[in-house]
Amino acid sequence: MIADRARGRSITRRGLLIAGLGLMLLAGVYVLALRFTPMEVSQGLAQKIFYLHVPAAWTSLLVFSVVGITSAVYLWLRDERLDLFAASSAEVGVVFSIIMLTTGPLWAKPIWGTWWQWDARLTLTLFLFFLFVGYLSLRAAVPDPGERARYSAVVAILGFLLVPFVHLSVYLFRTIHPMPVVLKPSAPSLPDSMLRTLLIAFAVDLVLYIGFVTARYGLGLLAHARAAELEDRPDA
């Protein structure tokens, strides 16, 4: 992989710029959600977490799919840049997944009266988190870079194939054992204003993802460049 410091630095800078933009937009989304979107009648203020939780969940799922697909292409083409991109995406994805997991209970408690529910969506979010953690732990535990790339690619692909099964199993499980629910969260039909805020929040999350993954990728290139320079140093 051809990596030089200048390119690594410029990519990192570009990524941080996009991420910075994303953070500003995120602030804007909060203002939008808090002031300019109507209050949900039955859930009150707590429902606003919805605009943080659901886009994070969608983004986690999307990022995980990206990791899975990029890994599959890596195994086919064996281009190290794909491996670096998959790893960078996973690092960003796990953060979104943590946001999703922490905001879920924060929303659930006031609404449902319980911190957690084993419904299809929340369980899937928990599983995505475990899969991300497994992927990153495996990467941390394999010293050889070629082996690390291959192994984590395998885990990513397996995980990607697992997701529909988890969703289906939990969904079937839930429809047979309905748990007592005080109030149903996010009704299937959302008023347009809420839907709009939700979609804007999702778009902003995507901007954040693109920004952070670019920055992380750039940092990875820098690390490679540094290692390459060390390699080429004449023997002492």
Added chain:
Amino acid sequence: MRPSDGSLLTALDIERAFGARRALAGVSLVVQPGEAILLAGPNGAGKTTLLRCLAGLARPTRGTVHVLGRALRVGDAASRRRIGMVAHQTWLHDDLTLLENFSFAARLYDLPEPRRVALAALEGAGLLARAGDLPPALSRGMQQRAAIARALLHQPDILLLDEPFSGLDAAACAGLRATIGGIIARGAGAIVVSHQPQEVWEVATRVVALRAGRVVLDTPKVGSAAAGIDELSELTVG
């Protein structure tokens, strides 16, 4: 470029790299029948990596390996049959007797009458009496003898040995040199990786030295051990 005819093994421009690390950078090597090549070099020069590429255990990022004219590929059984290897580890399963280990190896290579072949090999290595023993019960020297006998079970044309002398006493070393001599005498080839060249010097016919993933010396062995080894250390360590 077509591999040289008549050679047992031809490796061309072998490169193995991932990211910034280049373990091998353009190594070419030809093994003719009857050659015993000493592959020397300091630790980290890439000797084991090269051997693994030649064995087909590691895939080079660039370059080709041909065995008896056929490209060495994962799916190509014919070329794989021509290679035998003795690695750092004995590849003997601790929970199986020597006979069971050897029978399994014979079956792996599709040899007819695997048990008979296994017994013959054990006898040839002077280990028939220990056929029913488990590997941990054997001394290091015997385990190594077993590993070598197992590697030769399917009568390969090329034997690759990675630091085979480590942990052996003087008698066992002499025995190993004799075995290698016997192999090349019948027209096969051998590559012996060693960072202690004096062990192999007697039986070697050619010396190849690696340094930082490149070949720095490839010459027939001439002269005494002392002079040759001095020259080697100069080249490889600097």
Added chain:
Amino acid sequence: MANPLRAALILAARDIRAELRSRTALTSALVFAALVLVVFNFARDPTRLGVADLAPSALWITFAFGAMTTLNRAFGIEKEHGALDLLRLAPMPREAIYGGKLLANLAFVFVVEAVALPLFVLFFNRPIWHILGPLLLVTALATIGFVAVGTLLSAMAVRTRFAELMLPLLLLPFMLPPVIGAVQVTARLFADRPLSEVTGWLRLLAVYDVVFVTISVLIFPAVADE
């Protein structure tokens, strides 16, 4: 090796023979299974939770963790002294290496289950003869599911520094669909529900098996080949 299936059987036979001699994986798994069953029996509040409620979960946690204990020893490279290299050096197709390991692991886990099941009947006092057929079927389907993935993952885990921790960490998400399905079916079988109620779950288990065995066979070369 012309025939991958034959090669796989030869490898499986070797692994089984080796395990029969040392019995370390089987012994630890069996002891573990017995322990889990005993703990389950004492870990419930008898006034609130009837044996019937707990039985399917107890059985499947025993099977699942027993399998995990067995799998941890499966690729026991330290005992084979790098013998994966021996298999790869030989003209042995990669699918056969995975297939052989899978068959051997299935044999080991089935043995553990075959011993745990009577123990379960003993401790939990649940007759199972009338449902033995379907129970064996669901056990086979679920076990194949997580042993297939477990075999693949243990090939990788065993090369990491914390192998015994890495395998459960990686494998647990993959155990969810088989275990959910298995517990659902087992619970219904214990409750003497008609078989028609469980066919959906059995189908899901079967699809899971087909998908993951296939993908494991196809992707194993990426794990095995450097």
